[in-house]
Amino acid sequence: MRLRNLATFIKVARLGSFHGAAQQLHASQPAISARIIALEEELGVKLFSRDKSGTRITAWGNQLLPYAEKLLAISQEMKAQVSQDKPQKGSLRIGIADTLAHLWLSSLLKHWQEEYPLISFELTSDVTPTLIRQLQNHQIDLALMVAEQSIPPNLVIDPLCSYPQCWVAIANHPLANNPVCSIEELAASPILSFPRDSRPWHFLQQYFSSLNEPPVIHTCSSVANLLTLVRQGVGIALLPKPLVEESLKNAELVTLQTQAEPPELAFCYSWRLDDDRVLPRLLADSSRAIMQFPASG
Missing domain, CATH: 1.10.10.10 (Winged helix-like DNA-binding domain superfamily/Winged helix DNA-binding domain)
Known part of the structure; x- marks a missing residue:
């Protein structure tokens, strides 16, 4: 064959x-x-x-x-x-979702440096629609991003990892002691989320669509800033659990229970179908292997 x-x-x-x-x-x-x-x-x-x-x-x-x-x-x-054609020099441009960057970038870059010491990595962080456009426009070579239902046919896509999500608030928030928070109660508080057009942002639009009065949603492209805002009590947020596990353990934040369990947030990796180089695939596979270990923010 x-x-x-x-x-x-x-x-x-x-x-x-x-x-x-x-x-x-x-x-x-x-x-x-x-x-x-x-x-x-x-x-x-x-x-x-x-x-x-x-x-x-x-x-x-x-x-x-x-x-x-x-x-x-x-x-x-x-x-x-x-073979002698194994890439040893040059650069590779990688786009990564900020959540994955916050949880894994240090481990990934250390591993990639050990495997490919003469390769320079150009890293950028953005939402999935932007990373897809950058892939198609040959601005990046590999994307580690939030999975979308619709992906252009000229891109290869494979699952990477997925994380449970939870609603969180500062420990002294008025909703902190509620056994179960209704949609109306969540909507009454300012909500912090990822950027407009991101998958989490679209989920919130659908989640609150039945309300006559939609909630106030503030968006932020930086996970670090988003976490700071939640810890300072600016609002509540629906976030991947690994991002907030440490803050939950030290009681800085609390989980808000809801009637329906929030969906998991899935991530994938992708590169162009016309890119015949081996390196993007090798880096993608190594990323998936590393992310099988527990994540910690």
Whole structure:
């Protein structure tokens, strides 16, 4: 089984287009079709169906896709480890959600420096919509970000980690002793949140949408500043639990109980489908491995 045919299959599956795959792989469309046909003949199944509405992956194709991605990733990692082409110099631009930066950036950068001492890392922190635009515009090479439901087809995306969220307030807040806080009670207090258009901000808009009088929501792009504002009693906040565990332990903050459990906040990593370098994938995989350990803010 030729890796080139698997790589072509992955491109077509991700883009949903033979023409798009041909453009990104710098090959003719008949060459792309020939690779897919060769793979289908080898496996004895149909991987795509094509009609006037476009190209759709079949059930067999969906079953093959994760295995093809694993095989290609292993092949790329092998090349990086044993060949002379392993990147030793240069720079890599990484965009990271501020929550992950607050919890993990020090550990990640120490590990990356040990593995790639001659690589310089250019780090930026922003919300997911901005990081996606930066990826597409070739302004960053890898994004560690809050997972979104809709991701452009020209980006590779894989799950990274997820954290439970909780409502928190300063210990002497009027709601601190409530057994359960209603939506109306939460809305009566100023609320602190992540920037507009972030996934947490959108969740709050939906959460309070049934109220006639929406709450006052102050946004902040810095997790450190957001935590300071909560600790100083400026407002309450819905935050990933690892960010506030230390403040909860020392009773600086308290958890506000609500009728419905807040959803977990999921994170993912992503890079461009047309980026054939091994390093972004290796860094992404190492990030996921490191983040399996307990996080601490």
